[in-house]
Amino acid sequence: MNTTANAGTRCIVLDTETTGLDPTQGHRVVELACVEIENRAITGRHLHLYLNPDRDSDPEALAVHGLTTEFLSNHPHFEEVAHQLLDFVKDAEVIIHNAAFDTRFLTAELARCGLPAFDTLCAKVTDSLLHAREMHPGKRNSLDALCERYGISNAHRTLHGALLDSELLADVWLAMTRGQDALLMDFAEEGGPGGPGLTVGKVDTSTLRVIHATDEDLAAHAAYLDALDKASGKPCVWREISPDEAKAG
Structure with missing residues (x-):
């Protein structure tokens, strides 16, 4: 429809x-x-x-x-x-x-x-x-x-x-x-499959725009992690996560 x-x-x-x-x-x-x-x-x-x-x-x-x-x-x-x-x-x-x-x-x-x-x-x-x-x-x-x-x-x-x-x-x-049919959550009178009073709408992945990080974005992210390492005195948790695990998260 x-x-x-x-x-x-x-x-x-x-x-x-x-x-x-x-x-x-x-x-x-x-x-x-x-x-x-x-x-x-x-x-x-x-x-x-x-x-x-x-x-x-x-x-x-x-x-x-x-x-x-x-x-x-x-x-x-x-x-x-x-x-x-x-x-x-x-x-x-x-x-x-x-x-x-x-x-x-x-x-x-x-x-x-x-x-x-x-x-x-x-x-x-x-x-x-x-x-x-x-x-x-x-x-x-x-x-x-x-x-x-x-x-x-x-x-x-x-x-x-x-x-x-x-x-x-x-x-x-x-x-x-x-x-707005994608990522739709409907707080309804009756409970739905997403939990009490919550129905999670069907997501049409063909409507989702994928934006990849640029080289500048990656450099800024690395600099931010360096600052976290320095502030905590040890490598931050994010550096311990493999790329595959990060994508799965």
Whole structure:
């Protein structure tokens, strides 16, 4: 698997909040956010929309996002702002955590507007959850878990919000796709073969650059050993190691 994103690709990290779990049961999108990444840098350009779903959120969904029916009633309906979303994601790779969930809702919303499925209106859709599961099999790969794994602060995340979650996922995505596959150590929730809580990544020796010492380097090293001998009054341990033993060490 190639984990290095194309440096020239424009990516959009997207997240939604909804009134419930199933659009076929009439549930709707209530919040939508997109964060732009270009040339592997977060540009600061984003789209953030609250949407009037014309219905209440399920209690479980409301507990997650905290967006009340009264608050949302003052915002536009999806069909009024659908063009803003389509303009923002056009020709871009869209990155979504658990993409199947969000794309089902977005496709249902677009269908109400007489428009085709969401994944046909952007360059491609990439599921960052599936990507994380391939990179970290058997581990927790929720957004919170990934933030912890990659050292990204999410202390301010008390409720789920589409914009905050998109910003966090953008940071996670860049960290997760930086391409550092060699000499990788992952301090995970569960123990790995390298010891408790430690998994040592596979080393691709073809990517390691070998730098040989120059004559000047060797002369400087010999002078340093001479100084050690003089300071200790006896040959230093390094001189007692054969070249073959030194290479093995």
